[in-house]
Structure formats: C-alpha cells, structure tokens
Amino acid sequence: MKSYQLFNWKTKPRLVDVPQPTAGPNQVLVKVGGNGLCHSDLHAVDDLCCSPLHLDIELPMTLGHEVAGWVEAPGPGVRGLEIGLPCAITAVGCGQCVLCAQGWNNYCRSRAKQVGMGLDGGLSEYVVAPVGAIVPLHSLAPWQAAPLTDAGLSSYHAVKRVLPLLTPGSSVLVIGVGGLGHLAIAALKAMCAARVIAVDQRPQALELGISMGADLGMLTNDTTAQQILDATAGAGVQAVLDFVGVNSSIQLARQVIRPLGHIVVVGRGGGSIDFTPRGLPYGACISSSFGGSKLELMELLALAEAGRIACRIERHPLSQVDTVFDKLRRNEIIGRAVIVPDGH
Structure with a gap:
C-alpha cells in the first residue's frame, strides 16, 4: 500500500x-x-x-x-x-x-x-x-x-469554554478564519445567539467567515480594535477566540475584551503576554486550549x-x-x- x-x-x-x-x-x-x-x-x-x-x-x-x-x-x-x-x-x-x-x-x-x-x-x-x-x-x-x-474538535472545544458568556445580545471575536477559525464560526452560530465578529488578513478568508455565518468581517489593520469597539458601542466583546496566537493578535484581544470576559488562545503563533493586574479589564481572563x-x-x-x-x-x-x-x-x-x- x-x-x-x-x-x-x-x-x-x-x-x-x-x-x-x-x-x-x-x-x-x-x-x-x-x-x-x-x-x-x-x-x-x-x-x-x-x-x-x-x-x-x-x-x-x-x-x-x-x-x-x-x-x-x-x-x-x-x-x-x-x-x-x-x-x-x-x-x-x-x-x-x-x-x-x-x-x-x-x-x-x-x-x-x-x-x-x-x-x-x-x-x-x-x-x-x-x-x-x-x-x-x-x-x-x-x-x-x-x-x-x-481542526473541528479544537475549535468546538474552544467555543464550549466560552459558551456560558455568550448569551443573547453578546458579541464574540474570532481572530483568524483559517482551517480552525471557520469551523469555530460555524459552531458559534449552531450553539448560541451571540453576534460573531471575524478578523483576518485575507479577503478570501473573511468571505469564508461570512459564508459560515459571521455577522461582521474586518480586515486586520491599525484601526481594527477601534472598529470592534465601535461595533459594540464601546463595550467590547464577551469572548475572543484567537486562532493565530501571535503578539499582535493577543494584543488585539486585550484591547477589545470586556470585564469578566474570556480570551482563549488556540493558535500556536508563539505570541506572549506580560501579565499585570491591570493588563486586562477586571475579571477578564486569558487561557490556552488544546484539542x-x-x-x-x-x-x-x-x-x-x-x-x-x-x-x-x-x-x-x-x-x-x-x-x-x-x-x-x-x-x-x-x-x-x-x-x-x-x-x-
């Protein structure tokens, strides 16, 4: 064979x-x-x-x-x-x-x-x-x-970790609409009523994210964080699923997460975070995920x-x-x- x-x-x-x-x-x-x-x-x-x-x-x-x-x-x-x-x-x-x-x-x-x-x-x-x-x-x-x-299982597991936060009227950010990210969007739309915001560097990837049910797609640039805050009336998102995991994606997640929110870093991009008590909004957390x-x-x-x-x-x-x-x-x-x- x-x-x-x-x-x-x-x-x-x-x-x-x-x-x-x-x-x-x-x-x-x-x-x-x-x-x-x-x-x-x-x-x-x-x-x-x-x-x-x-x-x-x-x-x-x-x-x-x-x-x-x-x-x-x-x-x-x-x-x-x-x-x-x-x-x-x-x-x-x-x-x-x-x-x-x-x-x-x-x-x-x-x-x-x-x-x-x-x-x-x-x-x-x-x-x-x-x-x-x-x-x-x-x-x-x-x-x-x-x-x-x-790919599907890793995305599904990450979604389940933040699912209790995603009540009707909430928002969730998916960073990276690749092999895992597009499946996370599909899982989110199948399992909750939260608004899904997708971010990627590639227009084709954003098109895929929209086809999977994302409510809003944004190309990554210097104004992405402000666009997300504007789209959430300044409040930010309840959860971030980061399928990239580089310094810039983790920093974007920190800029838009709400108090008591949850950032799950799934991507293995080698990014890091310098934690301080005021590095995240009060009550917010950041975690890794595997499979x-x-x-x-x-x-x-x-x-x-x-x-x-x-x-x-x-x-x-x-x-x-x-x-x-x-x-x-x-x-x-x-x-x-x-x-x-x-x-x-």
Whole structure:
C-alpha cells in the first residue's frame, strides 16, 4: 500500500510502498477514507529536529492525524465494531489519570503516542488505531469527518469554554478564519445567539467567515480594535477566540475584551503576554486550549450529521500530497485540505 512517510527529521517525506499493517490486541485496522492536513504536520516536518521527549518517536513514521475511514479488521479482543463500520479516529489518553477519569483525555498528563504522532498515521491506505480511539459515524462520509477530528474538535472545544458568556445580545471575536477559525464560526452560530465578529488578513478568508455565518468581517489593520469597539458601542466583546496566537493578535484581544470576559488562545503563533493586574479589564481572563475530548468529538459529529456544522474542504488524492503540503506552507488553503487514497 501507499504511505506518506517521514524518514528523517527536517527532511521531505516520501510516498512509498509499505506492507499493509495488521491490528494487534485492542487495536483496529481502518481503511482510510480521508485525512485532513494540519499545520501540526508542517511543524513535524519542518521544525522538529528530534522526537519530542515524551513520545520517543521512531522513524520512519507515516504522517497524518486527522483520520476517518471504515473498520477493516478488529484486532484480537475487540468487540462491537463490525467490518465496514464508518468511523473517525480521535486522540486517546492513558485512561488512568484523574483528567482521563473526568473525560479530559485531551489534557492527559501522560500524552501517549497518537495516530500520526508516534504511531503511523492516516496519509496512507490503511491505518491501525487503538480501539479507544474509534468513534462511529452515521450519515457523515469519512472524508467529511476527517478534519473534524482535530481542526473541528479544537475549535468546538474552544467555543464550549466560552459558551456560558455568550448569551443573547453578546458579541464574540474570532481572530483568524483559517482551517480552525471557520469551523469555530460555524459552531458559534449552531450553539448560541451571540453576534460573531471575524478578523483576518485575507479577503478570501473573511468571505469564508461570512459564508459560515459571521455577522461582521474586518480586515486586520491599525484601526481594527477601534472598529470592534465601535461595533459594540464601546463595550467590547464577551469572548475572543484567537486562532493565530501571535503578539499582535493577543494584543488585539486585550484591547477589545470586556470585564469578566474570556480570551482563549488556540493558535500556536508563539505570541506572549506580560501579565499585570491591570493588563486586562477586571475579571477578564486569558487561557490556552488544546484539542478536545472524545465526548466533544461525538457531540461535534452529531452536529455535523444534523447539518448544523460543515467544513469547507478541498479534496486531493494521496498521489498529490507533496503539492498540497506546499500549498499549506504558502497559506493557500482556504478551509481544510483532505487527502483521500487514489481512486476514492
């Protein structure tokens, strides 16, 4: 079978022929129906010079962590998953710590190897996943579900963190209408009555944000903060979801957040904040976010299958994965790119 593998750190991955894997105990062999491309994949290829210490990754490794497909063969000891069942693959925790027991597998302190990061991933024709990572699908096609397992889930989790603040008449700012931001807008419109303000540097991205339901779109410039304050009668917004995470986006969030508001920084742009007691309005907070829980993925997939949330997707065959990675590097993907095995 064909797999897109990383052989050495900071080198270009290659599409190679490898044997089809088999599922071991408590594992499931999945026939890949789609794999979403993510900037985290670029980080693994372009930036990492060695394995993260907590994962101890062995190369070669097949890339791709936004995976969905069909159950091909349950491994020994696996029950209740029929061959041909459409499914998505999510990250798993250790299952033993307090955070896992509370349902927050995305914040598990053990940070076990995941499909596409330590375990071979979904830029392939088949992938093996832990049985606990399998989430059944119903009406949603695997190629539609794939980007929801990370991009959609990260956005949905961030939205849920601020949802109690977003009562009717409130406003929320989404900074960065890319692969995650456009899904956050869709989730906001599906889950609350707040007015959604979208900000991005690219006109095409703002057009996407408006098509997903944003009530107001603004190009980033020196007057953006004042425009947001004017649009909220000087009061600012109850919540900010920052999918960029650079210094300028965090500063914009600080300028427009209300007292008792919440800024969630999802983007990994490397920005920072110098905190002082008066650095934010009284009662306001700023937090980081990572992924989402398995339960939240189930909720998100249910919304998608009900037609309440949809991802803007470009589909490309596995044979063109190099070209699509280059488009992602150049920030030319509007929405999310999904790689499917050739012939699908």
